[in-house]
Amino acid sequence: xxxxxxxxxxxxxxxxxxxxxxxxxxxxxxxxxxxxxxxxxxxxxxxxxxxxxxxxxxxxxxxxxxxxxxxxxxxxxxxxxxxxxxxxxxxxxxxxxxxxxxxxxxxxxxxxxxxxxxxxxxxxxxxxxxxxxxxxxxxxxxxxxxxxxxxxxxxxxxxxxxxxxxxxxxxxxxxxxxxxxxxxxxxxxxxxxxxxxxxxxxxxxxxxxxxxxxxxxxxxxxxxxxxxxxxxxxxxxxxxxxxxxxxxxxxxxxxxxxxxxxxxxxxxxxxxxxxxxxxxxxxxxxxxxxxxxxxxxxxxxxxxxxxxxxxxxxxxxxxxxxxxxxxxxxxxxxxxxxxxxxxxxxxxxxxxxxxxxxxxxxxxxxxxxxxxxxxxxxxxxxxxxxxxxxxxxxxxxxxxxxxxxxxxxxxxxxxxxxxxxxxxxxxxxxxxxxxxxxxxxxxxxxxxxxxxxxxxxxxxxxxxxxxxxxxxxxxxxxxxxxxxxxxxxxxxxxxxxxxxxxxxxxxxxxxxxxxxxxxxxxxxxxxxxxxxxxxxxxxxxxxxxxxxxxxxxxxxxxxxxxxxxxxxxxxxxxxxxxxxxxxxx
Amino acid sequence: xxxxxxxxxxxxxxxxxxxxxxxxxxxxxxxxxxxxxxxxxxxxxxxxxxxxxxxxxxxxxxxxxxxxxxxxxxxxxxxxxxxxxxxxxxxxxxxxxxxxxxxxxxxxxxxxxxxxxxxxxxxxxxxxxxxxxxxxxxxxxxxxxxxxxxxxxxxxxxxxxxxxxxxxxxxxxxxxxxxxxxxxxxxxxxxxxxxxxxxxxxxxxxxxxxxxxxxxxxxxxxxxxxxxxxxxxxxxxxxxxxxxxxxxxxxxxxxxxxxxxxxxxxxxxxxxxxxxxxxxxxxxxxxxxxxxxxxxxx
Numbered sequence: 081x082x083x084x085x086x087x088x089x090x091x092x093x094x095x096x097x098x099x100x101x102x103x104x105x106x107x108x109x110x111x112x113x114x115x116x117x118x119x120x121x122x123x124x125x126x127x128x129x130x131x132x133x134x135x136x137x138x139x140x141x142x143x144x145x146x147x148x149x150x151x152x153x154x155x156x157x158x159x160x161x162x163x164x165x166x167x168x169x170x171x172x173x174x175x176x177x178x179x180x181x182x183x184x185x186x187x188x189x190x191x192x193x194x195x196x197x198x199x200x201x202x203x204x205x206x207x208x209x210x211x212x213x214x215x216x217x218x219x220x221x222x223x224x225x226x227x228x229x230x231x232x233x234x235x236x237x238x239x240x241x242x243x244x245x246x247x248x249x250x251x252x253x254x255x256x257x258x259x260x261x262x263x264x265x266x267x268x269x270x271x272x273x274x275x276x277x278x279x280x281x282x283x284x285x286x287x288x289x290x291x292x293x294x295x296x297x298x299x300x301x302x303x304x305x306x307x308x309x310x311x312x313x314x315x316x317x318x319x320x321x322x323x324x325x326x327x328x329x330x331x332x333x334x335x336x337x338x339x340x341x342x343x344x345x346x347x348x349x350x351x352x353x354x355x356x357x358x359x360x361x362x363x364x365x366x367x368x369x370x371x372x373x374x375x376x377x378x379x380x381x382x383x384x385x386x387x388x389x390x391x392x393x394x395x396x397x398x399x400x401x402x403x404x405x406x407x408x409x410x411x412x413x414x415x416x417x418x419x420x421x422x423x424x425x426x427x428x429x430x431x432x433x434x435x436x437x438x439x440x441x442x443x444x445x446x447x448x449x450x451x452x453x454x455x456x457x458x459x460x461x462x463x464x465x466x467x468x469x470x471x472x473x474x475x476x477x478x479x480x481x482x483x484x485x486x487x488x489x490x491x492x493x494x495x496x497x498x499x500x501x502x503x504x505x506x507x508x509x510x511x512x513x514x515x516x517x518x519x520x521x522x523x524x525x526x527x528x529x530x531x532x533x534x535x536x537x538x539x540x541x542x543x544x545x546x547x548x549x550x551x552x553x554x555x556x557x558x559x560x561x562x563x564x565x566x567x568x569x570x571x572x573x574x575x576x577x578x579x580x581x582x583x584x585x586x587x588x589x590x591x592x593x594x595x596x597x598x599x600x601x602x603x604x605x606x607x608x609x610x611x612x613x614x615x616x617x618x619x620x621x622x623x624x625x626x627x628x629x630x631x632x633x634x635x636x637x638x639x640x641x642x643x644x645x646x647x648x649x650x651x652x653x654x655x656x657x658x659x660x661x662x663x664x665x
Numbered sequence: 666x667x668x669x670x671x672x673x674x675x676x677x678x679x680x681x682x683x684x685x686x687x688x689x690x691x692x693x694x695x696x697x698x699x700x701x702x703x704x705x706x707x708x709x710x711x712x713x714x715x716x717x718x719x720x721x722x723x724x725x726x727x728x729x730x731x732x733x734x735x736x737x738x739x740x741x742x743x744x745x746x747x748x749x750x751x752x753x754x755x756x757x758x759x760x761x762x763x764x765x766x767x768x769x770x771x772x773x774x775x776x777x778x779x780x781x782x783x784x785x786x787x788x789x790x791x792x793x794x795x796x797x798x799x800x801x802x803x804x805x806x807x808x809x810x811x812x813x814x815x816x817x818x819x820x821x822x823x824x825x826x827x828x829x830x831x832x833x834x835x836x837x838x839x840x841x842x843x844x845x846x847x848x849x850x851x852x853x854x855x856x857x858x859x860x861x862x863x864x865x866x867x868x869x870x871x872x873x874x875x876x877x878x879x880x881x882x883x884x885x886x887x888x889x890x891x892x893x894x895x896x897x898x899x900x901x902x903x904x905x906x907x908x909x910x911x912x913x914x915x916x917x918x919x920x921x922x923x924x925x926x927x928x929x930x931x932x933x934x935x936x937x938x939x940x941x942x943x944x945x946x947x948x949x950x951x952x953x954x955x956x957x958x959x960x961x962x963x
Contacts, residue, residue: 381787384787415812422807444775474744478885643786645786
């Protein structure tokens with residue numbers, strides 16, 4: 081094979097791209113079945129379903145974002161009457177529910193994973209394509225059901241996204257809104273479980289020849305672990321929701337004291353789902369960053385195996401830390417949950433050092449996906465440090481349910497789902513459409529969002545420490561909280577502006593495409609070996625898979641081989657890694 | 666120390682330096698010292714030196730700032746505040762270190778030539794083990810201080826004064842069992858709990874309906890008020906004053922308005938206050954009916 085590496089070219093979008101062209105002719109873009117709308121309605125192709133997931137979840141993201149803006153506007157003055165108390169409760173309940181259940185998770189394991197994982201392991205589709213379609217349609221109907229809550233008498237659910245019993249029972253939250261909320265989550269819960277099954281089966285059974293477990297890209301690894309966590313956590317949530325529904329309608333007293341039930345049981349069940357859920361929302365995005373940083377540093381992932389084991393230990397620990405959300409209930413064993421929660425910092429730290437190690441002595445190119453990934457590092461570092469503080473019960477006692485916690489989990493979740501999530505969108509958009517998103521607009525998006533992020537959430541830490549509780553529509557005027565809230569609202573609107581830029585970018589890049597070839601980033605992993613967008617069944621032929629970077633190996637046969645650091649400068653085959661050596665001549 | 670030395674010098678041995686491979690024992694002290702000295706004189710070490718000297722001075726330096734938190738008006742809150750300071754300093758040190766690494770990597774290793782491929786380093790086992798093991802020690806340290814403080818904050822030593830606090834939608838009732846004194850109020854009426862200073866006071870906390878959060882910011886403390894569960898904790902208020910409190914756990918429509926206050930007074934004043942009859946107070950049920958009918962603060 082003689083590959084031609086042309087000198088770097090500059091695209092219309094202003095990115096310097098080391099173009100790698102395959103001399104082989106592009107396999108024909110065969111299409112099966114219906115086209116147009118009917119294709120989107122009937123397809124079982126993982127790529128079409130993945131795109132449907134992504135489009136739906138990004139629409140949800142914008143809707144939930146608008147709710148956040150209304151919430152922030154309400155808080156600009158202490159006794160604002162922009163929305164009523166009940167509307168405010170509905171707004172933050174739905175903001176949280178949409179963002180957590182219907183955006184962050186489905187965008188990652190429904191959208192990106194659906195599209196990318198089969199490509200990364202060299203499979204023609206997901207293991208159960210029809211189940212996959214069912215997942216999407218359950219998710220879509222769940223999302224529509226959730227939004228319909230606003231239309232029923234009594235309004236949408238207003239008991240918070242955690243639906244603590246007994247506030248969520250029929251006495252304290254009567255009306256259809258709560259029932260609709262429960263049913264929507266049962267639908268999307270089943271959707272998530274089916275996707276989890278599908279991902280596990282795909283990754284275990286449909287890997288291409290040569291794609292051993294330790295040659296899988298980290299994104300695929302993280303999706304495997306995420307899928308396992310889904311299978312652990314979501315059945316618990318779905319079961320708990322059905323119990324709650326029975327409490328509301330059939331006179332069971334599972335979560336009410338009057339009938340001998342226990343409200344704390346709801347918290348235990350919910351957080352036994354809820355804390356793995358936090359990592360269901362985080363691990364896919366760690367995976368995205370671990371794809372992006374090596375490509376734009378031109379190096380392999382530093383400490384690949386350490387990364388895998390760190391992910392596995394995060395998953396294992398995450399099933400034993402749920403009660404750190406319940407430190408102030410007074411009925412949990414504080415030292416146990418505190419220690420396990422603190423320990424999660426260790427594998428997370430390993431990930432941080434591996435990301436830094438990947439960049440170390442690399443050749444960094446700051447295209448938009450890389451910028452978003454580095455933004456993620458800063459955001460998640462801040463969220464992580466405050467997370468360690470919250471793992472200590474005496475500190476949690478005075479920050480629990482205040483804006484300190486709000487700031488913490490927004491920095492974590494915004495850092496992962498938004499910074500890393502949109503890094504993934506910018507990174508894989510060329511894979512999906514064979515065209516680039518504009519890089520200059522992408523940088524506008526990034527910098528506005530990065531600035532808005534800090535302006536929005538840092539004041540919330542301060543006002544939280546001053547004692548401002550979360551989920552309040554009004555607050556006393558004489559405590560000096562207003563200025564912090566105004567700054568925070570300004571930040572929220574800067575973030576909103578950045579997402580207007582993204583819309584414009586999507587529109588302009590669609591109308592005036594910048595074609596980019598199959599592999600604009602000179603990326604490493606298998607999905608970039610096929611055409612962009614990939615043909616119906618993904619691959620007509622595969623490269624030899626000898627490492628976790630088959631496409632890189634194929635495109636750079638003369639590149640220095642991987643330095644395993646064993647015996648100083650010699651790789652496992654005894655080649656000297658520090659010299660350029662013709663391994664595959 | 667031994668591990669550190671071994672980690673530093675395998676290169677010379679592996680490279681087949683006959684002297685090094687023959688001399689398997691530790692090099693003489695003077696050699697080691699000169700190595701350390703030459704390390705210190707290197708540019709990087711010189712850059713780090715001021716940091717290494719300044720850090721302990723700053724850290725040990727007389728008074729740490731409050732980092733945004735209240736100093737704690739109770740002895741329990743004071744303990745939590747000290748732990749907060751410790752965690753904050755640890756956070757600055759560890760987070761700052763990682764931050765510096767990120768910033769350094771981002772600014773130092775920009776791509777200049779597109780054709781060049783850097784060294785494809787993937788594993789350096791020693792440093793990987795180092796950054797796995799060191800954080801474990803940090804975590805264990807943080808955990809030890811956490812447990813010590815937690816035990817102090819949660820301790821319930823015997824106390825002469827007891828207050829039974831009942832939260833309800835949307836107000837608070839403070840009941841003093843020793844004299845039968847009751848203070849009750851909803852939302853904007855801001856019921857006030859009176860406590861003696863410099864005395865351990867035991868609080869029994871529960872809820873009449875949904876879960877509420879009993880939170881006094883300046884005490885650096887909050888605890889859920891739950892139906893069917895009585896939470897018990899102590900306050901030892903260190904100085905007189907009025908401290909605001911608020912419900913932190915979402916409890917329905919008027920959660921935002923569910924405020925109260927704590928007034929700490931000298932023990933003598935407290936005694937006379939608690940022995941005054943509280944007069945006729947509405948029951949929790951009456952207040953709830955009233956607020957459902959007329960809205961808050963009616």
